[in-house]
Amino acid sequence: MVKKAIIIGATSGIGKALAFNMAQQGYILGLTGRREALLASLQQSIGSKTYTCVMDISTPHNAVEKFEQLIKNMQGVDFVLINAGTGSCEPDFPLEGELNTIAVNVSGFTAIANAAYHYFLKQGHGHIVATSSIMALRGGPCPSYNASKAYISNYLEGLYCRAHKAGLDISVTDIRPGFVDTQMAKGDGIFWLAPADKAAVQILAAIEQKKRVVYITKRWRLIAILMQILPFSAFVKLMLGKKGN
Numbered sequence: 001m002v003k004k005a006i007i008i009g010a011t012s013g014i015g016k017a018l019a020f021n022m023a024q025q026g027y028i029l030g031l032t033g034r035r036e037a038l039l040a041s042l043q044q045s046i047g048s049k050t051y052t053c054v055m056d057i058s059t060p061h062n063a064v065e066k067f068e069q070l071i072k073n074m075q076g077v078d079f080v081l082i083n084a085g086t087g088s089c090e091p092d093f094p095l096e097g098e099l100n101t102i103a104v105n106v107s108g109f110t111a112i113a114n115a116a117y118h119y120f121l122k123q124g125h126g127h128i129v130a131t132s133s134i135m136a137l138r139g140g141p142c143p144s145y146n147a148s149k150a151y152i153s154n155y156l157e158g159l160y161c162r163a164h165k166a167g168l169d170i171s172v173t174d175i176r177p178g179f180v181d182t183q184m185a186k187g188d189g190i191f192w193l194a195p196a197d198k199a200a201v202q203i204l205a206a207i208e209q210k211k212r213v214v215y216i217t218k219r220w221r222l223i224a225i226l227m228q229i230l231p232f233s234a235f236v237k238l239m240l241g242k243k244g245n
Contacts (some may be wrong), residue, residue: 009084
């Protein structure tokens with residue numbers, strides 16, 4: 001049976017690498033992104049059967065309408081992968097950057113995740129996957145980014161609890177990358193920077209195994225354990241290079 005998946009945020013980074021990887025594995029894909037030209041280029045590069053939809057999840061009601069129409073165009077889907085995300089870490093810490101991060105990573109994510117849950121509830125089965133981050137585990141100097149990723153992880157856990165309580169055949173996977181070679185990873189000499197293709201291979205394996213939580217790449221689980229057990233003062237000193245208050 002041919003599997004169908006929608007990738008929200010497919011035109012760059014992890015989403016783009018996943019699109020190529022999943023197409024090679026025989027998936028029929030629905031690809032979304034904000035920029036029509038990039039979507040058209042991606043569709044042409046993949047070559048196999050794909051559907052595209054220009055979508056900006058920072059306008060959630062419009063995004064949900066387009067998402068639901070994409071499902072109809074594809075005549076149903078088995079997987080929804082929510083990969084669209086942004087982050088602000090500007091030196092002058094503008095409010096606009098914080099609100100934009102929340103609009104995409106919180107409001108937009110919630111809109112698509114909720115719509116996907118209701119679709120799979122009606123269908124009787126499905127799999128919701130979303131990209132949070134290792135940064136979901138603690139705060140950091142980019143407050144809205146870390147906080148929004150923590151929201152994604154908690155919301156996914158809530159969806160799992162809701163589906164499990166109701167006895168539904170809906171799987172939920174929380175992808176928590178460390179540093180992956182995308183536009184979001186800025187700077188030189190980044191610690192344990194993984195190629196997007198390698199990340200995509202591990203993510204697809206986790207999806208097909210229906211894992212609840214997976215760290216990408218796998219060795220970031222060690223960092224996750226360290227981040228969770230460190231006292232706050234030690235965390236600040238180790239991760240931020242200065243003493244906490």
